[in-house]
Amino acid sequence: MLSPALLAWSSSLRVNPVEGNLTVDVHQLLDGQTCGPGIDSGLPSIRVPLQHITDGILDTDMIVYLTTSAINICTGNYLAAASYCSTDQYDRPTAALLHICIDETFFDIKHRQRNIMTLVHEIGHALGFNALKATLALPSEEILRFRNVRGVRVAEIVTPSVVQVVRNQFDCQLLTGAELESGEGSPLSVTGEGGCIGDHWERRLFSSDVMNPIVDEIEYSTRISTLTLAYFADSGWYQVDLSNANVASGWGRGAGCNFVNDTCINEFGDVPLQNAPFFCNDIVNDLIPGLTSAQQIHGCTPDLSRKARCSIGQYDLDLPSAYQYFNYAYGSHVGGSDTLMDFCPVYDGYDNGLCSSPESESVIKANDVERFGLRNILPFYRDTALCLSHRLCIRGPQSRVKVDEEWHICAEADQIIYSGSVTITCPDPRRIC
Ligand SMILES: [Zn+2]
Known part of the structure; x- marks a missing residue:
């Protein structure tokens, strides 16, 4: 499963080869000895061999340490996780930890595609898809900005290639960037502004991108999207080969500025015209007699x-106010079942x-x-x-x-x-x- 996941990236990204041996920078390791969140964190973290710190490895541009554990000792509900622990002088990740939680169904053939896509996703983080770290290393309005949209405050990647891909995807030349997921992560103040920066593309807008927060059980292509490749191209760390890029996602393609800037459901609980192929509002009541x-x-x-x-349902509590699309129609506790989709029913x-x-x-x-x-x-x-x-x-x-x-x-x-x-x-x- 690792081979196709690695191939997905290696067929799209080229890196300037490291001259001489690649070494792990011990000063960047959180606890000075392991790659990962640290040996005392209780989370997966692997001891970096001394030789990787002193002598390094020849003909290598990146080291990925792979660890696995049985799912019952993985904390939280995840299949795999990755983070990088050492970067070169240009902040390109050069060493990373990839951890896979393996349960008894992991090797079922029916989960193979989902597992491969999960690994593609995690290797994406290892290669540098990590907005939080990127902006902390280099806080810049040229990379990330905040804006208010659809009643929430969001962070956007605003680098040139990313902006152009987003504008073309939605056929809206007024868009200012690609939103990061706002429904996860902790509040963080960057350059004095508050907001939440996620490490993924916003699921509401980019639900079929491999770098959205959730890898669904759908037919993914292992080809990387032009949006994600644009992120890596703009990072300056890689040359990108677009000939292997995925075709533009059908999600929101050509749906216009309103698809991005307006809520998925209007104040009357109706689906606006441009959103009709993507969002829905019909609660399935009792079956109509005479129809199967x-x-x-x-x-x-x-x-x-x-x-x-239509994935619409009732919650026990009121939804966050920005996501109460059905106040008028059904009540403030009704919404889509996917929270990272901004509670939009799909x-x-x-x-x-x-x-x-x-x-x-x-x-x-x-x-x-x-x-x-x-x-x-x-x-x-x-x-x-x-x-x-x-x-x-x-x-x-x-x-x-x-x-x-x-x-x-x-x-x-x-x-x-x-x-x-x-x-x-x-x-x-x-x-x-
Ligand atoms: Zn992720």
């Missing part, structure tokens, strides 16, 4: 691979809702026109989500969808197609092409 449960599935996942439900795929899986048919088939089990099957929706054959992005943004052996052309977003007894809505070509 499959016929009452309305949503699709943002990557258009599965049928999905379409959450059913485990057995994958259109390309033949096993899904018996569980989620809602209409005889549906097809399952082929690679090119997507859910389309209009009241009821349907899995249909398609040909995407032929002649530019145009797609075709097949209903009852008849092909129809989807020329633009939200175009409605009537075919016999079914009515379907075309997906936005900006997100899928």
Whole structure:
């Protein structure tokens, strides 16, 4: 699992080779002897071999110390963690600790992809994706600034490549930077300003990026996003090879300035138009008589691979005031189940809702026109989500969808197609092409 994770980074980043032997700087080790939070911290920390401090290692640009432990002695709910402990004269990390918690299901084949992506994420931290350390080493308004948006105060990375990638992603040339996650981490004052700086991209905006706070059980690519590569390019530590970069994320792609600057749900509890493919507000009540449960599935996942439900629910307590989207509609304790998504309700795929899986048919088939089990099957929706054959992005943004052996052309977003007894809505070509 480590090999594909390392390859993901080594195929995208190049570093100026270290001349001579690479040594670990003992003065940077927190307790003067281990790489990690320190031997007395109770957290994983590994003793650096004396030879790495005195003689160093030849032909090496970075050392990663790997430790593992059984999950029951890992504190907190995490699969792996990483931090760097020694940097060169330009603050590039040159030694890091990577710790993996291994439980009895770790080597299950079905968790392999999630584990690899978790390792890609942690190696990203080891290579230097660590906004807190970066800004503490070099506090600068050229790197990080604060702003108020969506009723909260956030920190943004404002370096040139990062800014341009963010503007292109959301098709909003007014954006000033890429937000860091504000729902985690401790308050920290940098250059006199208060705020919370996370070590990840903001999940509300970059939920499919490998450097968002949570590695989901979804189909990730091991290719690194242009946003994360832009961070590393702007660090000055690496040359970036964009030929291996991932395609732009479909999450929020081309959704405009309001997707970023406005709340996901408006004051009346409705989903604004530009947010409709991403956020939702429907509480599933009792089943409507006469319809099967499959016929009452309305949503699709943002990557258009599965049928999905709206992840909205009730909390025991009121939500933080900035996230009380449903005060008017349902009450101040109702919101999305994902707290790091700023409590925005999103379409959450059913485990057995994958259109390309033949096993899904018996569980989620809602209409005889549906097809399952082929690679090119997507859910389309209009009241009821349907899995249909398609040909995407032929002649530019145009797609075709097949209903009852008849092909129809989807020329633009939200175009409605009537075919016999079914009515379907075309997906936005900006997100899928
Ligand atoms: Zn992380």
